[in-house]
Amino acid sequence: TETGVATRPAPLAGEVIPADVLWACTTCGACVDQCPVDIEHVDHVVDVRRQQVLMESAFPKELGGMFRKMESKGNPWxxxxxxxxxxxxxxxxxxxxxxxxxxxxxxxxxxxxxxxxxxxxxxxxxxxxxxxxxxxxxxxxxxxxxxxxxxxxxxxxxxxxxxxxxxxxxxxxxxxxxxxxxxxxxxxxxxxxxxxxxxxxxxxxxxxxxxxxxxxxxxxxxxxxxxxxxx
Structure with missing residues (x-):
């Protein structure tokens, strides 16, 4: 940035939203319930996750195993x-x-x-x-x-x-x-x-x-x- 102005677009995942924060969210909705300006955090978090999973194939390795098990056996285990x-x-x-x-x-x-x-x-x-x-x-x-x-x-x-x-x-x-x-x-x-x-x-x-x-x-x-x- 120069004088506080962004000179390039920053990707949401990894820079604006750190990866550990993106995947730590439990989507419980408590932040939405408590937000004083009614921000729908969970919807945005899930949207960014969709982009990471479906477009970038960038997600924690543990999820890969869960996805395969759900697809082949119909349950996460x-x-x-x-x-x-x-x-x-x-x-x-x-x-x-x-x-x-x-x-x-x-x-x-x-x-x-x-x-x-x-x-x-x-x-x-x-x-x-x-x-x-x-x-x-x-x-x-x-x-x-x-x-x-x-x-x-x-x-x-x-x-x-x-x-x-x-x-x-x-x-x-x-x-x-x-x-x-x-x-x-x-x-x-x-x-x-x-x-x-x-x-x-x-x-x-x-x-x-x-x-x-x-x-x-x-x-x-x-x-x-x-x-x-x-x-």
Whole structure:
């Protein structure tokens, strides 16, 4: 610069926005919520990431592995689809799978969208099992997609790989349409946001509830009765 005036355009990624800052953002939206001048930081961050990923192929190496696993296996861990129902083993009741045990989602109250973490991650699997047990106790009929479910594509979109997101999202919307899904309950906040707020952009419109909303409703209706913790 000369006397404070830029003499050449500075690339956003790497100079205006340092690389560590660009990829450290979790896209949580807290900065947008707190900004006194209503700047939409997250949209700009994701746009710059898209340019880096899709045009420059410049992104952290860890993301490369995640992208490949999501594309080939349908989940960020690269685990096989046949393991998606492992969380349901040893339950006292059968968890129906659409296409095997019930013909369509219209035959049950809710399609239970388990999500990748809920199917594969040990801590999240405990939540999945607990929710399924509570729904069963309350007499709410539900079914899952089993190995037909894949990642919603949320990690890819937040990381700037819009093409991979669109591929996964289109696949899921097609699957949900084929099974006649209308009412969906989810445990993952990321899945909730993507299916309820982003899938409508590509024609996927459903009634989506977070499991906390549904459990609260069941308690208010008297179908579930909370008990004090055992000493």
């Amino acid at each position: 690269g685990l096989p689809a046949r393991k998606r129902m492992d969380w349901a083993k040893n339950l006292d009741f059968e968890v129906p799978v659409i296409g095997d045990d019930v013909e369509s989602a219209a035959d049950v109250d809710y399609l239970f969208w388990v999500g990748c973490a809920g199917a594969y991650e040990d801590r999240a699997k405990k939540t999945t099992r607990a929710v399924a047990e509570l729904l069963h106790t309350a007499g709410v009929s539900f079914a899952v997609l089993g190995d037909a479910e894949t990642c919603t594509g949320d990690p890819a979109r937040r990381a700037g790989n819009e093409i991979l997101y669109q591929m996964l999202a289109a696949q899921n919307v097609e699957t949900l349409g084929e099974v006649g899904a209308q009412r969906i309950v989810v445990t993952c906040a990321h899945c909730f946001n993507t299916i309820s707020r982003e899938y409508p952009q590509i024609g996927g419109r459903y009634e989506v509830v977070h499991y906390t909303q549904l459990l609260n409703r069941l308690v208010r209706e008297g179908r579930l009765r909370p008990l004090p913790p055992q000493a």
